Amino acid sequence: MENHGVLYLCPTPIGNLEDITLRVLKxxxxxxxxxxxxxxxxxxxxxxxxIKKPLLSYHEHNKRISGLKLIEELKKGKSIALVTDAGTPAxxxxxxxxxxxxxxxxxxxxxxxxxxxxxxxxxxxGFDTSSFVFExxxxxxxxxxxxxxxxxxxxxxTVILYEAPHRLKDTLQELIKYIGDRKVVIARExxxxxxxxxxxxxxxxxxxxxxxxKGEIVILIEGAKTAQIEANPDELLERYxxxxxxxxxxxxRVSKELGISKREVYKLxxxxx
Ligand code: SAM
Numbered sequence: 001m002e003n004h005g006v007l008y009l010c011p012t013p014i015g016n017l018e019d020i021t022l023r024v025l026k027x028x029x030x031x032x033x034x035x036x037x038x039x040x041x042x043x044x045x046x047x048x049x050x051i052k053k054p055l056l057s058y059h060e061h062n063k064r065i066s067g068l069k070l071i072e073e074l075k076k077g078k079s080i081a082l083v084t085d086a087g088t089p090a091x092x093x094x095x096x097x098x099x100x101x102x103x104x105x106x107x108x109x110x111x112x113x114x115x116x117x118x119x120x121x122x123x124x125x126g127f128d129t130s131s132f133v134f135e136x137x138x139x140x141x142x143x144x145x146x147x148x149x150x151x152x153x154x155x156x157x158t159v160i161l162y163e164a165p166h167r168l169k170d171t172l173q174e175l176i177k178y179i180g181d182r183k184v185v186i187a188r189e190x191x192x193x194x195x196x197x198x199x200x201x202x203x204x205x206x207x208x209x210x211x212x213x214k215g216e217i218v219i220l221i222e223g224a225k226t227a228q229i230e231a232n233p234d235e236l237l238e239r240y241x242x243x244x245x246x247x248x249x250x251x252x253r254v255s256k257e258l259g260i261s262k263r264e265v266y267k268l269x270x271x272x273x
Contacts, residue, residue: 011114
């Protein structure tokens, strides 16, 4: 391990080129290699800051082979900075896989803080920031997508989603079914000239959107209020058990909250592990 190089995870701007830390710039100047999701995109950034370094491509479609090459270099003692197209590596991009590989190979990882679209959008949402769920991109396959949307329909924490502009309207249509009147915020083109926040219900936001939606988008959804979650004793019981209550305590709480007899709730606990 001592002779191995280090993998630095370097966040880059999500729009505004000034959103890069002094430490990231210093690291990019000092490493041996920069691994980039799109080398042309990263070259623009490096030219802006007058940084010249060998670039290696590491993206979704070559991550397996390229990942092994990067590990080889790290084992030779080379230090590598991983950057993605924009934002923080390993958040909804292949960086996560390289991190796993490094852990398997006992290679040191140094994460640097910096911009990420999810948190930038969250802090301007006006929703609860004390607890939130990052869902990234919704799955494309029908069954998985429905399951995820169903989970979001009951989620009490603020939900953060990434979405492509050409899919935004369809996703909002789907959300109307799952989240009803809960508030949403569309954060578009964060840190860029046309940055905008569109606020309202999913239906209201859909009405405000023009024909063509351009740019990059984060969708934020206000958490469901307890009253908005169906008063289903089984689900409520499941939730309290997951939170760590024992069967007796959970059953007592459900019976009190839903005004049904303890005996009925106890029946639900039979057969549970
Ligand atoms: N690693 C990145 C991060 O830390 O945010 C995210 C990578 S993911 C492949 C790209 C998605 O992030 C976009 O489709 C969009 O949903 C979101 N995104 C990136 N930049 C954005 C921006 N300036 N404004 C709004 N959303 C953005």
